[in-house]
Amino acid sequence: MLPPARSPFTRCALLLGAAVWALWKAPGLLQGLAQFGVLREGQGGQVANGLSLRVVQAPDPDVLDALEGTPVTLFLAPPQISQAAALRAAGHELGLLAASSRTLKTDRDRLEAHTGAPVDLVSVDRYHPLTLPRIRRAGLRAVWGGPTGGVAELLDLAEPGGLLDLSGLNAGQISTLLTELRSRGYQPGPIGRLKGLRGETLRGLLQRLYRRFIDARFDRNHQSVALTQRPRALFRISRRPYEGPPLTLPDGRQFVTGAPAAELHIYSKRLVALAELSALTGLRGVQNSLHDVATALQEREDFQDVQFIYALTIFGGVLGAMGFRTEPLPDRRQARIMAVFFNLLRVLYGAKNTDSQVLLPAVIWMDRDALVARYGQPPRKAGAAGSSR
Numbered sequence: 244m245l246p247p248a249r250s251p252f253t254r255c256a257l258l259l260g261a262a263v264w265a266l267w268k269a270p271g272l273l274q275g276l277a278q279f280g281v282l283r284e285g286q287g288g289q290v291a292n293g294l295s296l297r298v299v300q301a302p303d304p305d306v307l308d309a310l311e312g313t314p315v316t317l318f319l320a321p322p323q324i325s326q327a328a329a330l331r332a333a334g335h336e337l338g339l340l341a342a343s344s345r346t347l348k349t350d351r352d353r354l355e356a357h358t359g360a361p362v363d364l365v366s367v368d369r370y371h372p373l374t375l376p377r378i379r380r381a382g383l384r385a386v387w388g389g390p391t392g393g394v395a396e397l398l399d400l401a402e403p404g405g406l407l408d409l410s411g412l413n414a415g416q417i418s419t420l421l422t423e424l425r426s427r428g429y430q431p432g433p434i435g436r437l438k439g440l441r442g443e444t445l446r447g448l449l450q451r452l453y454r455r456f457i458d459a460r461f462d463r464n465h466q467s468v469a470l471t472q473r474p475r476a477l478f479r480i481s482r483r484p485y486e487g488p489p490l491t492l493p494d495g496r497q498f499v500t501g502a503p504a505a506e507l508h509i510y511s512k513r514l515v516a517l518a519e520l521s522a523l524t525g526l527r528g529v530q531n532s533l534h535d536v537a538t539a540l541q542e543r544e545d546f547q548d549v550q551f552i553y554a555l556t557i558f559g560g561v562l563g564a565m566g567f568r569t570e571p572l573p574d575r576r577q578a579r580i581m582a583v584f585f586n587l588l589r590v591l592y593g594a595k596n597t598d599s600q601v602l603l604p605a606v607i608w609m610d611r612d613a614l615v616a617r618y619g620q621p622p623r624k625a626g627a628a629g630s631s632r
Contacts, residue, residue: 270370274385278443280375282364282386285404285437287516288524290474292401292424293434295388297340297366297410298323298330305414307333313421315409316434318366318388321350327357336433338364339383344374347381364435386434394420401429403474403513404437428473449591450512461508468543470535471510475517477532479508480539482546485553487606488573498551498608505546507536507554511592518595530565537618540611551610557585557602566617567607578603 273279285293294315296306301323310333317330318340327337337358339350347365354362365383367374378385389406390397394416397407401424409417424431434440461467465481485504491497498504509529518525540546556562559569572578581604589602 270372270374274370274375277448278387279448280385281442282384282434282440283443284402284406284441284447286439286441286519287402287404287513288475288520289404289438290428291430291432291437292404292474293389293406293437293440294431295338295366295386295406295408295410295434297388297408298326299340302326302330303414306417309414309417309421310335313431314433315431316364316388318364319354321346321353324350324354324357327354331358331360336364336435337362338366338386338434341365341367344377347377347383351381351383386440394423398423398472401427401474403429403516404439406434407431428475446591446593453591454512465506467508468539470532470539471513473535475513475528475531476535477510477513477517477528478536479510480505480536480546480552481508482549485551487553487555488570490551490553490568490570490606490608492610498610502550503548505536505540505549505552507552507556509554509556509558511588515592515594526561529561533565533614533618534621537615540615541619549611551608552614553606553608555581555604556607557582557589557604559605559607562607566613567609570606570608571603572605578605 274281285291294313295318296310296315297318297320299320302317307330314334314336316336316338318338319327319330320340320342331337337354337360339347339354339362341347341350344367351362351365363382363384364386365378365381366388367378367385375385387406388408388410390400391408391411392400394412397409397412397420401407407420409420412420421431462469462479462481465483467479467481470476470478470480482503482505484500485498485502486500489497489499514525514528517528536552540549540552554562559567563569572581582601585604586601
Protein backbone atom coordinates (compact mmCIF):
# COMPACT_ATOMS: atom_id res chain seq x y z
CA MET A 244 0.00 0.00 0.00
CA LEU A 245 1.39 3.40 -1.01
CA PRO A 246 2.06 5.95 1.76
CA PRO A 247 -0.35 8.89 1.81
CA ALA A 248 0.73 11.87 -0.29
CA ARG A 249 2.05 14.84 1.65
CA SER A 250 0.06 18.02 1.46
CA PRO A 251 1.64 21.16 -0.09
CA PHE A 252 1.83 22.69 3.39
CA THR A 253 3.76 19.71 4.72
CA ARG A 254 6.17 19.77 1.78
CA CYS A 255 6.79 23.50 2.25
CA ALA A 256 7.37 23.00 5.99
CA LEU A 257 9.88 20.20 5.31
CA LEU A 258 11.72 22.29 2.72
CA LEU A 259 11.80 25.27 5.06
CA GLY A 260 13.08 23.12 7.91
CA ALA A 261 15.79 21.63 5.67
CA ALA A 262 16.84 25.13 4.54
CA VAL A 263 17.06 26.40 8.12
CA TRP A 264 19.06 23.34 9.15
CA ALA A 265 21.45 23.81 6.20
CA LEU A 266 21.93 27.51 7.01
CA TRP A 267 22.67 26.67 10.63
CA LYS A 268 25.14 23.92 9.73
CA ALA A 269 26.85 25.70 6.82
CA PRO A 270 29.20 27.80 9.01
CA GLY A 271 30.45 24.62 10.65
CA LEU A 272 31.57 23.39 7.23
CA LEU A 273 32.72 26.68 5.70
CA GLN A 274 34.44 28.10 8.78
CA GLY A 275 35.05 25.16 11.08
CA LEU A 276 36.35 22.69 8.47
CA ALA A 277 37.39 24.79 5.46
CA GLN A 278 38.38 27.95 7.43
CA PHE A 279 36.64 30.43 5.13
CA GLY A 280 36.70 33.71 7.04
CA VAL A 281 39.06 32.17 9.62
CA LEU A 282 42.82 32.81 9.64
CA ARG A 283 44.58 29.58 8.70
CA GLU A 284 48.05 30.30 7.27
CA GLY A 285 50.64 32.94 6.48
CA GLN A 286 52.48 33.69 3.26
CA GLY A 287 54.14 30.45 2.15
CA GLY A 288 57.57 31.78 1.30
CA GLN A 289 58.64 32.53 4.86
CA VAL A 290 60.50 30.08 7.07
CA ALA A 291 58.40 30.78 10.16
CA ASN A 292 55.49 28.66 11.31
CA GLY A 293 52.91 29.47 13.97
CA LEU A 294 52.46 27.28 17.04
CA SER A 295 49.44 27.30 19.33
CA LEU A 296 48.40 25.63 22.57
CA ARG A 297 44.96 25.52 24.13
CA VAL A 298 44.97 26.26 27.85
CA VAL A 299 41.75 24.81 29.25
CA GLN A 300 43.11 23.93 32.69
CA ALA A 301 45.98 25.38 34.72
CA PRO A 302 49.11 25.39 32.52
CA ASP A 303 51.42 22.40 32.96
CA PRO A 304 54.75 23.72 34.35
CA ASP A 305 56.69 21.06 32.41
CA VAL A 306 55.07 22.18 29.16
CA LEU A 307 55.91 25.81 29.90
CA ASP A 308 59.50 24.76 30.62
CA ALA A 309 59.63 22.96 27.26
CA LEU A 310 58.46 26.17 25.58
CA GLU A 311 61.08 28.33 27.29
CA GLY A 312 62.77 30.41 24.62
CA THR A 313 60.03 29.64 22.07
CA PRO A 314 57.05 31.95 22.41
CA VAL A 315 53.81 30.47 21.07
CA THR A 316 50.18 31.51 20.96
CA LEU A 317 48.30 30.37 24.07
CA PHE A 318 44.52 30.33 23.74
CA LEU A 319 43.16 30.79 27.25
CA ALA A 320 39.77 29.53 28.35
CA PRO A 321 37.95 32.15 30.48
CA PRO A 322 38.73 30.38 33.82
CA GLN A 323 42.48 30.61 33.00
CA ILE A 324 42.57 34.34 32.27
CA SER A 325 43.93 34.90 35.79
CA GLN A 326 47.14 33.17 34.60
CA ALA A 327 47.57 35.65 31.75
CA ALA A 328 50.06 38.06 33.30
CA ALA A 329 52.64 35.34 34.05
CA LEU A 330 52.22 33.75 30.62
CA ARG A 331 52.58 37.10 28.90
CA ALA A 332 55.70 37.84 30.94
CA ALA A 333 57.18 34.58 29.65
CA GLY A 334 56.90 36.02 26.12
CA HIS A 335 53.87 34.16 24.84
CA GLU A 336 51.18 35.66 22.64
CA LEU A 337 47.73 35.33 24.22
CA GLY A 338 44.38 34.74 22.61
CA LEU A 339 40.94 33.67 23.73
CA LEU A 340 39.58 30.14 23.70
CA ALA A 341 35.88 30.81 23.34
CA ALA A 342 33.30 28.41 24.70
CA SER A 343 30.57 30.91 23.81
CA SER A 344 30.64 33.81 21.36
CA ARG A 345 28.21 35.74 23.59
CA THR A 346 30.85 36.79 26.14
CA LEU A 347 33.71 37.57 23.77
CA LYS A 348 33.87 41.31 24.42
CA THR A 349 33.82 40.81 28.20
CA ASP A 350 36.46 38.06 28.08
CA ARG A 351 38.71 40.10 25.79
CA ASP A 352 38.49 43.10 28.13
CA ARG A 353 39.39 40.89 31.12
CA LEU A 354 42.36 39.38 29.29
CA GLU A 355 43.67 42.78 28.22
CA ALA A 356 43.25 44.09 31.77
CA HIS A 357 45.41 41.26 33.14
CA THR A 358 48.21 41.75 30.60
CA GLY A 359 48.04 45.40 29.60
CA ALA A 360 48.47 44.26 25.98
CA PRO A 361 45.95 44.17 23.12
CA VAL A 362 44.31 40.83 22.27
CA ASP A 363 42.92 40.18 18.80
CA LEU A 364 42.93 36.39 18.25
CA VAL A 365 40.23 33.93 19.23
CA SER A 366 39.89 30.19 18.70
CA VAL A 367 36.36 28.79 18.49
CA ASP A 368 35.33 25.15 18.58
CA ARG A 369 31.96 25.49 16.86
CA TYR A 370 30.64 27.98 14.36
CA HIS A 371 27.03 29.01 13.73
CA PRO A 372 25.66 31.92 11.65
CA LEU A 373 26.20 34.48 14.44
CA THR A 374 29.71 33.44 15.46
CA LEU A 375 31.80 35.48 13.01
CA PRO A 376 29.68 38.65 13.33
CA ARG A 377 30.05 38.48 17.12
CA ILE A 378 33.80 37.92 16.81
CA ARG A 379 34.15 40.99 14.60
CA ARG A 380 32.00 43.14 16.89
CA ALA A 381 34.28 42.15 19.78
CA GLY A 382 37.30 43.43 17.85
CA LEU A 383 38.75 39.95 17.41
CA ARG A 384 39.91 37.76 14.54
CA ALA A 385 38.96 34.09 14.36
CA VAL A 386 41.97 31.81 13.86
CA TRP A 387 42.41 28.10 13.28
CA GLY A 388 44.93 26.67 15.72
CA GLY A 389 46.37 24.26 13.15
CA PRO A 390 46.35 20.47 12.82
CA THR A 391 46.84 18.28 15.88
CA GLY A 392 48.57 14.92 16.26
CA GLY A 393 51.75 13.26 17.39
CA VAL A 394 55.26 14.51 16.69
CA ALA A 395 55.66 12.55 13.44
CA GLU A 396 52.29 13.71 12.14
CA LEU A 397 52.98 17.36 12.91
CA LEU A 398 56.40 17.18 11.27
CA ASP A 399 54.78 15.75 8.15
CA LEU A 400 52.22 18.57 8.20
CA ALA A 401 54.68 21.39 8.93
CA GLU A 402 54.59 24.05 6.22
CA PRO A 403 56.28 27.44 5.79
CA GLY A 404 53.80 29.99 7.08
CA GLY A 405 51.59 27.18 8.39
CA LEU A 406 50.10 26.51 11.82
CA LEU A 407 50.55 23.62 14.25
CA ASP A 408 48.49 22.88 17.37
CA LEU A 409 50.62 21.47 20.22
CA SER A 410 47.67 20.72 22.51
CA GLY A 411 47.97 16.94 22.11
CA LEU A 412 51.67 16.78 23.05
CA ASN A 413 53.40 16.39 26.40
CA ALA A 414 56.49 18.35 27.43
CA GLY A 415 58.96 15.82 26.03
CA GLN A 416 57.19 15.63 22.70
CA ILE A 417 57.08 19.42 22.43
CA SER A 418 60.84 19.60 22.99
CA THR A 419 61.41 16.95 20.33
CA LEU A 420 59.16 18.76 17.86
CA LEU A 421 60.82 22.14 18.40
CA THR A 422 64.29 20.67 18.03
CA GLU A 423 63.41 18.93 14.77
CA LEU A 424 61.63 21.96 13.31
CA ARG A 425 64.70 24.09 13.93
CA SER A 426 67.02 21.45 12.50
CA ARG A 427 64.99 21.59 9.29
CA GLY A 428 65.36 25.35 9.07
CA TYR A 429 61.99 26.44 10.46
CA GLN A 430 61.59 29.31 12.90
CA PRO A 431 58.68 28.29 15.18
CA GLY A 432 56.88 31.05 17.02
CA PRO A 433 53.48 32.62 17.75
CA ILE A 434 50.74 32.83 15.14
CA GLY A 435 50.58 36.62 15.21
CA ARG A 436 54.19 36.85 14.03
CA LEU A 437 53.41 35.24 10.68
CA LYS A 438 53.51 37.55 7.68
CA GLY A 439 50.47 37.65 5.44
CA LEU A 440 48.17 35.80 7.84
CA ARG A 441 45.01 35.00 5.90
CA GLY A 442 41.91 32.85 5.74
CA GLU A 443 40.95 30.25 3.20
CA THR A 444 40.06 31.12 -0.40
CA LEU A 445 38.39 29.06 -3.09
CA ARG A 446 41.75 28.73 -4.86
CA GLY A 447 43.43 27.61 -1.63
CA LEU A 448 40.71 25.02 -0.97
CA LEU A 449 41.04 23.64 -4.51
CA GLN A 450 44.81 23.40 -4.01
CA ARG A 451 44.33 21.44 -0.80
CA LEU A 452 41.86 19.08 -2.48
CA TYR A 453 44.20 18.58 -5.43
CA ARG A 454 47.16 17.76 -3.17
CA ARG A 455 45.11 15.48 -0.95
CA PHE A 456 43.35 13.42 -3.59
CA ILE A 457 45.49 13.65 -6.75
CA ASP A 458 49.05 14.37 -5.64
CA ALA A 459 48.78 12.01 -2.67
CA ARG A 460 47.44 9.19 -4.85
CA PHE A 461 50.23 9.75 -7.38
CA ASP A 462 52.83 9.61 -4.60
CA ARG A 463 51.39 6.36 -3.26
CA ASN A 464 51.25 4.72 -6.68
CA HIS A 465 54.79 5.77 -7.63
CA GLN A 466 56.32 5.49 -4.14
CA SER A 467 57.53 9.07 -4.29
CA VAL A 468 60.18 10.19 -1.80
CA ALA A 469 59.53 13.62 -0.31
CA LEU A 470 62.58 15.86 -0.15
CA THR A 471 60.52 18.74 1.24
CA GLN A 472 61.53 18.68 4.89
CA ARG A 473 63.18 22.11 4.71
CA PRO A 474 60.74 25.03 4.48
CA ARG A 475 62.06 26.04 1.06
CA ALA A 476 62.67 22.57 -0.35
CA LEU A 477 60.66 21.92 -3.49
CA PHE A 478 61.12 18.41 -4.89
CA ARG A 479 59.74 14.91 -4.57
CA ILE A 480 61.37 12.13 -6.58
CA SER A 481 60.22 8.70 -7.65
CA ARG A 482 62.32 5.89 -9.10
CA ARG A 483 60.65 4.49 -12.21
CA PRO A 484 61.50 3.19 -15.71
CA TYR A 485 61.74 6.07 -18.14
CA GLU A 486 58.84 6.63 -20.53
CA GLY A 487 59.46 9.23 -23.17
CA PRO A 488 61.42 10.19 -26.28
CA PRO A 489 65.06 9.01 -26.58
CA LEU A 490 67.53 11.31 -24.82
CA THR A 491 71.01 11.68 -26.36
CA LEU A 492 74.14 12.71 -24.47
CA PRO A 493 76.90 14.74 -26.18
CA ASP A 494 79.08 11.60 -26.38
CA GLY A 495 76.36 9.78 -28.35
CA ARG A 496 75.00 7.59 -25.55
CA GLN A 497 71.23 7.40 -25.32
CA PHE A 498 68.65 6.90 -22.60
CA VAL A 499 65.67 5.06 -24.01
CA THR A 500 62.31 3.84 -22.76
CA GLY A 501 62.76 1.49 -19.80
CA ALA A 502 66.06 2.96 -18.54
CA PRO A 503 66.18 3.27 -14.72
CA ALA A 504 65.51 6.92 -13.91
CA ALA A 505 64.30 9.25 -11.18
CA GLU A 506 61.38 11.53 -11.98
CA LEU A 507 61.20 14.97 -10.38
CA HIS A 508 57.95 16.43 -9.05
CA ILE A 509 57.88 20.03 -7.91
CA TYR A 510 55.91 21.41 -4.96
CA SER A 511 54.05 24.04 -6.96
CA LYS A 512 52.49 25.90 -4.03
CA ARG A 513 55.86 26.47 -2.38
CA LEU A 514 57.51 27.52 -5.65
CA VAL A 515 54.79 30.10 -6.35
CA ALA A 516 55.05 31.39 -2.77
CA LEU A 517 58.83 31.82 -3.11
CA ALA A 518 58.37 33.59 -6.44
CA GLU A 519 55.95 35.98 -4.73
CA LEU A 520 58.89 37.18 -2.63
CA SER A 521 61.09 37.61 -5.70
CA ALA A 522 62.07 35.74 -8.84
CA LEU A 523 65.60 35.34 -7.43
CA THR A 524 64.23 33.73 -4.25
CA GLY A 525 62.29 31.23 -6.37
CA LEU A 526 65.36 30.38 -8.45
CA ARG A 527 67.48 29.91 -5.34
CA GLY A 528 64.81 27.63 -3.91
CA VAL A 529 64.98 25.42 -7.02
CA GLN A 530 68.78 25.44 -7.07
CA ASN A 531 69.12 24.56 -3.40
CA SER A 532 66.51 21.81 -3.74
CA LEU A 533 68.61 20.16 -6.43
CA HIS A 534 71.27 19.61 -3.73
CA ASP A 535 68.64 17.52 -1.91
CA VAL A 536 68.12 15.47 -5.08
CA ALA A 537 71.86 14.88 -5.47
CA THR A 538 72.10 13.80 -1.84
CA ALA A 539 69.24 11.32 -2.31
CA LEU A 540 70.91 9.83 -5.38
CA GLN A 541 74.14 9.35 -3.45
CA GLU A 542 72.75 8.09 -0.14
CA ARG A 543 69.57 6.11 -0.86
CA GLU A 544 70.09 2.47 -1.85
CA ASP A 545 66.95 2.38 -3.98
CA PHE A 546 68.37 5.11 -6.26
CA GLN A 547 71.83 3.64 -6.85
CA ASP A 548 71.01 2.31 -10.33
CA VAL A 549 69.34 5.54 -11.51
CA GLN A 550 71.06 6.72 -14.69
CA PHE A 551 69.44 10.13 -15.08
CA ILE A 552 66.85 12.52 -13.65
CA TYR A 553 63.96 13.90 -15.67
CA ALA A 554 60.67 15.69 -15.43
CA LEU A 555 57.80 16.50 -17.74
CA THR A 556 57.33 20.20 -17.16
CA ILE A 557 56.52 23.58 -18.67
CA PHE A 558 59.45 25.21 -16.85
CA GLY A 559 62.24 23.96 -19.12
CA GLY A 560 63.45 27.52 -19.70
CA VAL A 561 64.07 28.03 -15.99
CA LEU A 562 65.77 24.69 -15.41
CA GLY A 563 67.91 25.00 -18.52
CA ALA A 564 70.05 27.58 -16.72
CA MET A 565 70.68 25.00 -13.99
CA GLY A 566 72.21 22.38 -16.27
CA PHE A 567 69.15 20.53 -17.56
CA ARG A 568 68.70 19.65 -21.20
CA THR A 569 65.33 19.93 -22.90
CA GLU A 570 63.74 17.38 -25.23
CA PRO A 571 60.45 18.42 -26.90
CA LEU A 572 57.66 15.88 -26.98
CA PRO A 573 57.58 14.28 -30.46
CA ASP A 574 53.78 14.29 -30.61
CA ARG A 575 52.82 17.98 -30.85
CA ARG A 576 49.12 17.22 -30.53
CA GLN A 577 49.76 15.39 -27.26
CA ALA A 578 51.94 18.29 -26.10
CA ARG A 579 49.13 20.80 -26.74
CA ILE A 580 46.62 18.63 -24.87
CA MET A 581 48.96 18.28 -21.90
CA ALA A 582 49.67 22.02 -22.02
CA VAL A 583 46.02 22.65 -21.12
CA PHE A 584 46.40 20.63 -17.91
CA PHE A 585 49.78 22.14 -16.95
CA ASN A 586 48.59 25.69 -17.56
CA LEU A 587 45.42 25.07 -15.56
CA LEU A 588 47.70 24.09 -12.69
CA ARG A 589 49.54 27.39 -13.12
CA VAL A 590 46.22 29.19 -12.75
CA LEU A 591 45.24 27.04 -9.75
CA TYR A 592 48.47 27.87 -7.91
CA GLY A 593 48.29 31.56 -8.76
CA ALA A 594 51.40 31.79 -10.98
CA LYS A 595 51.94 35.13 -12.70
CA ASN A 596 51.39 35.84 -16.43
CA THR A 597 49.08 32.86 -16.92
CA ASP A 598 46.82 34.94 -19.18
CA SER A 599 49.55 36.05 -21.57
CA GLN A 600 51.52 32.91 -22.35
CA VAL A 601 50.62 29.25 -22.83
CA LEU A 602 53.66 27.06 -22.24
CA LEU A 603 54.16 23.67 -23.92
CA PRO A 604 55.47 20.83 -21.77
CA ALA A 605 58.78 19.16 -22.57
CA VAL A 606 61.07 16.58 -21.00
CA ILE A 607 63.91 18.19 -19.05
CA TRP A 608 66.72 15.90 -17.97
CA MET A 609 70.28 15.61 -16.62
CA ASP A 610 72.44 12.51 -16.37
CA ARG A 611 73.29 11.29 -12.89
CA ASP A 612 77.01 12.05 -13.00
CA ALA A 613 76.44 15.62 -14.15
CA LEU A 614 73.85 16.31 -11.45
CA VAL A 615 75.99 14.85 -8.65
CA ALA A 616 79.05 16.75 -9.87
CA ARG A 617 77.12 20.01 -9.97
CA TYR A 618 74.92 19.67 -6.89
CA GLY A 619 76.61 17.00 -4.78
CA GLN A 620 77.99 19.56 -2.34
CA PRO A 621 75.67 21.58 -0.07
CA PRO A 622 75.07 25.26 -0.86
CA ARG A 623 77.76 27.64 0.29
CA LYS A 624 75.40 29.51 2.59
CA ALA A 625 73.58 27.25 5.05
CA GLY A 626 70.58 29.43 5.78
CA ALA A 627 66.82 29.35 5.62
CA ALA A 628 66.82 29.08 1.85
CA GLY A 629 69.47 26.42 1.51
CA SER A 630 70.35 24.70 4.75
CA SER A 631 70.83 20.98 4.64
CA ARG A 632 68.10 18.82 6.02
